[in-house]
Amino acid sequence: MWIKNLIVYLGDEPFSFSVAELDEILSSNRCQPCGSQTLRSEGFVPPLKGQDPMAYAVDGFIYCTYQETSRLLPGPVIKELLDEKVEYIQEEEGRKVGRKEKAELKEQITFELMPRAFTRSRRTNLIIDTQRKRVLVDASSATRAEEVVACLRKAIGTLPVAYPAPNSAPYTSFSNWLRDTKLLPEGFTLGDRCELKGTKDEGAAVKFTAVDLGQEEILAHLETGMVVTRINLAWQDNLELDVNDKLEIKRIKALDLLQENIDSLDADDAVAELEARISLQGSVLREALDGLFGYFEVNPA
Structure with a gap:
């Protein structure tokens, strides 16, 4: 474990949950594998692989791990298949494919490719400093940090923290x-x-x-x-x-x-x-x- 980047969120009130309560909450909000027609899933995972605890507490810090799993559907692959489909229709049926039909074809291609797409998981560690009422997210971008905090807030039900x-x-x-x-x-x-x-x-x-x-x-x-x-x-x-x-x-x-x-x-x-x-x-x-x-x-x- 080593925090390389840090985006900090601050709270006004003490955090209302205990370590045991947070561990149970995170266990109920695990990141699930993507289904065959699911583009993305998010949630929490044990910080240490092979271990059960979802949170580790020491010296007023609670350490946990967020995970996002997404299916990889490269845009160029979809575009190539879409172009081929449009060209085939235009040649075989002698008509132009409109914007709406192209969108429907793209959606159909994506649906067909989804079960065969690889998945990628990205983990983001965070530390909750209960003594200072801070949430420290190991993220290099504010967008990523907000995803993590939003997921944590949704899991807990409330998390009154904001950007400094x-x-x-x-x-x-x-x-x-x-x-x-x-x-x-x-x-x-x-x-x-x-x-x-x-x-x-x-x-x-x-x-x-x-x-x-x-x-x-x-x-x-x-x-x-x-x-x-x-x-x-x-x-x-x-x-x-x-x-x-x-x-x-x-x-x-x-x-x-x-x-x-x-x-x-x-x-x-x-x-x-x-x-x-x-x-x-x-x-x-x-x-x-x-x-x-x-x-x-x-x-x-």
């Missing part, structure tokens, strides 16, 4: 951090990459990688009116991460101090190792988010 709403525009602070590192939230230091965009010309953008973020070339872009929309940071000696102007966390990487602790875990006991990883990374993420969200005075949107 900062008190000030993050890109303004990001830009100021480059100008003066003393303005960084406590515990954070600048990394070596960032992205800037123009405020006047929407197409203007520039990326810097593996550089000193305080160099004059970057600061000169700020003077032209560009702002920092994504910045690489280090949290103490534990984590390296990127933060964008929506406060989404990307490219989370363990630094030496945390990596040493991870490497020392007992890999012979899968459950013990998973729980230890949840505790280790969860605690560090909790502290980092406390610092970051506290700086921006974040509330649920």
Whole structure:
């Protein structure tokens, strides 16, 4: 287990369910295999294959896994068969195939191909931080994270969490951090990459990688009116991460101090190792988010 990306949802009230209750809820909302005429199914699965628990709890964190299973019907394959069918009708019956008939033919082809289509499953892990009333989704896109939270909300019946709403525009602070590192939230230091965009010309953008973020070339872009929309940071000696102007966390990487602790875990006991990883990374993420969200005075949107 390692959370690589993070989209956070915040709640105002304590979560109303216990670990045992959530485990039962998720068990009743398992991701089922796609039927012969089902394009997609979603639900939850045990985080550890071969194990029964649907949720693991440690140090105020609950760890669980969402899964989406979908049938793969490549568009080019459907289009090729549709073109062949349309051409056959036009040649044999000497008439033009209209838009409505094409749509019906496409639907028929899809129906016929469905039972033979391969299925693909995608898993997304999430951590519910009961102490901070946060849901942490390991997703690189907001769309994916919303699918996960929506499924969890539907399973539970209610889940009053929302996207974080900062008190000030993050890109303004990001830009100021480059100008003066003393303005960084406590515990954070600048990394070596960032992205800037123009405020006047929407197409203007520039990326810097593996550089000193305080160099004059970057600061000169700020003077032209560009702002920092994504910045690489280090949290103490534990984590390296990127933060964008929506406060989404990307490219989370363990630094030496945390990596040493991870490497020392007992890999012979899968459950013990998973729980230890949840505790280790969860605690560090909790502290980092406390610092970051506290700086921006974040509330649920």
